[in-house]
Amino acid sequence: xxxxxxxxxxxxxxxxxxxxxxxxxxxxxxxxxxxxxxxxxxxxxxxxxxxxxxxxxxxxxxxxxxxxxxxxxxxxxxxxxxxxxxxxxxxxxxxxxxxxxxxxxxxxxxxxxxxxxxxxxxxxxxxxxxxxxxxxxxxxxxxxxxxxxxxxxxxxxxxxxxxxxxxxxxxxx
Numbered sequence: 235x236x237x238x239x240x241x242x243x244x245x246x247x248x249x250x251x252x253x254x255x256x257x258x259x260x261x262x263x264x265x266x267x268x269x270x271x272x273x274x275x276x277x278x279x280x281x282x283x284x285x286x287x288x289x290x291x292x293x294x295x296x297x298x299x300x301x302x303x304x305x306x307x308x309x310x311x312x313x314x315x316x317x318x319x320x321x322x323x324x325x326x327x328x329x330x331x332x333x334x335x336x337x338x339x340x341x342x343x344x345x346x347x348x349x350x351x352x353x354x355x356x357x358x359x360x361x362x363x364x365x366x367x368x369x370x371x372x373x374x375x376x377x378x379x380x381x382x383x384x385x386x387x388x389x390x391x392x393x394x395x396x397x398x399x400x401x402x403x404x405x406x407x
């Protein structure tokens with residue numbers, strides 16, 4: 235095997251190994267992002283259930299306390315103010331969760347775009363290596379073979395030493 239062939243095989247092997255490792259890394263990132271997204275969705279759903287249950291319980295409590303509070307104007311005003319504060323906080327928490335989900339989805343989208351961009355870059359790099367490294371090496375090998383054939387033709391009158399081993403050499407014990 236010629237030096238160029240060995241070099242070509244080594245470079246191709248290294249490029250293939252790098253591509254494989256990068257693919258494995260990107261696959262791991264993709265799985266991690268899916269896991270994170272699933273966890274965020276689960277936590278968001280649980281929090282919304284708990285807030286809904288809390289809101290319902292608060293509504294039931296308000297229904298019980300309201301008849302008693304009619305006699306006490308000050309108590310009613312305080313409960314109304316508290317209810318408004320809690321309602322605002324629930325709206326703020328809901329808004330926060332909504333913004334967090336949008337941000338998480340946007341980040342996942344950005345990471346997906348990054349993965350797509352990196353995959354395209356790897357493909358372009360592999361193509362460039364093939365065009366700019368392997369093609370000139372192949373052309374150089376063809377030129378060397380042509381020059382060798384010309385030299386052999388020029389010196390055809392002389393017998394070239396045999397490159398095949400003699401039978402005696404093959405049977406060395």
